[in-house]
Amino acid sequence: EAGVTQSPTHLIKTRGQQATLRCSPISGHTSVYWYQQALGLGLQFLLWYDEGEERNRGNFPPRFSGRQFPNYSSELNVNALELEDSALYLCASSLGGNRYNEQFFGPGTRLTVL
Amino acid sequence: AQSVTQLGSHVSVSEGALVLLRCNYSSSVPPYLFWYVQYPNQGLQLLLKYTSAATLVKGINGFEAEFKKSETSFHLTKPSAHMSDAAEYFCAVSTNTGGFKTIFGAGTRLFVKA
Numbered sequence: 001e002a003g004v005t006q007s008p009t010h011l012i013k014t015r016g017q018q019a020t021l022r023c024s025p026i027s028g029h030t031s032v033y034w035y036q037q038a039l040g041l042g043l044q045f046l047l048w049y050d051e052g053e054e055r056n057r058g059n060f061p062p063r064f065s066g067r068q069f070p071n072y073s074s075e076l077n078v079n080a081l082e083l084e085d086s087a088l089y090l091c092a093s094s095l096g097g098n099r100y101n102e103q104f105f106g107p108g109t110r111l112t113v114l
Numbered sequence: 115a116q117s118v119t120q121l122g123s124h125v126s127v128s129e130g131a132l133v134l135l136r137c138n139y140s141s142s143v144p145p146y147l148f149w150y151v152q153y154p155n156q157g158l159q160l161l162l163k164y165t166s167a168a169t170l171v172k173g174i175n176g177f178e179a180e181f182k183k184s185e186t187s188f189h190l191t192k193p194s195a196h197m198s199d200a201a202e203y204f205c206a207v208s209t210n211t212g213g214f215k216t217i218f219g220a221g222t223r224l225f226v227k228a
Contacts, residue, residue, distance in 0.1 A: 004157070033216070042220035043158075043204065056213035090157055100146045100165065100208050103216065105157030 002026070004093050004106035012112045013081050021076040021109045025093030031055075032074040033094070033103060034066060038087040046089075049074055050096055078111070086113045116141045116209045120219035128227045133177075133192040135222050137205030140186060146208040147188045148216070149179055153201045161203075164188060175199070200226045 005024045013019050025032050034046040045058035049068035057064075063079040072093075078085055088110050092103035121136040139145060146165050150158040162173025169181045179190045188205060205219040 035218075040220070043206075043218035045215045045217065048214065056215055058215065092158075102148075102160050102163065103158075105150075105159070107155070107157045 004091055004104050006089075006091050006106040006109050008109060009107070010110045010112070012114065014114050015081055015083060017081050019078045019081060019085075019111055021078075021089050021091075021111070023074045023076070023091030023093075023106060025072050025074070025091075026104055028095065029093035029104070030072055030096035031094045031101075032068055032072065033092040034074070034076050035090045035092070036060075036087045037090055037108070038084075043090065047076070081113045083113050086111060116145075116207055116211060116217050118205050118207050118217055118219040120203075120205050120222050122222055123220065124223050124225065126225040126227060127195045129197055130194050133190070133195045133199065133224065135190040135203050135205075135224065137179075137188045137190065137219060138186055139188060139205070139207045141207055141209055141211075147179075147181060148206040148208070149173065149177070149188075149190050150204045150206060150218075151201050152204065152221075158204060161190070195224075195226050197226050197228065200224055 007022045031050040035043040048056045066076040068074045088108045090108045092105045094101040094103045117140045119138045148163045149161040152158045162171045164181045172178045177192045202221045202223045204221045208216045
């Protein structure tokens, strides 16, 4: 069974540009979560999608947005990039229904903003 | 507000010694608690989870954790460290207060000396 996949592995952008990160959940999982892992800050919750709807978002500005497609894959968009957006962005998926189900993580996308 | 505190950003043990990684949480409702491990350049992998059943939870790779409500703690232990245990460990709490989210601690990097 394939795990959670993320693309691209690395992404280099300049300040002010937009970044798009993609995530494919494990087959059968309907929930997708996005986290930002900045150096020394642990994981910060960004967004939660389930059945195509945004269910909750963390304490991030509106320039962080995303969506979930009918096949449950997801995109994270970051507009007007700032230097401090440089981080590892992790996607996780879980079965729907019980929201406390285990989250399975992808390997992440390393975003570097110059 | 819910929070997770991991005491010690770095822990170093000798191979064969006891591993103890500390985690304290704050939650106004019974929490769901997790320990995840992250190996270099990989996503997070679930070690174990507490879901209000047994207070002593056994996980993979010989790890276990004990939920102590009176101390609001969920410390991770392993009787005998192995070189392959060197990684970063994250404690997390899932709650439904203010919308469902999983909050991660800042992480503890475990070093294992030969």
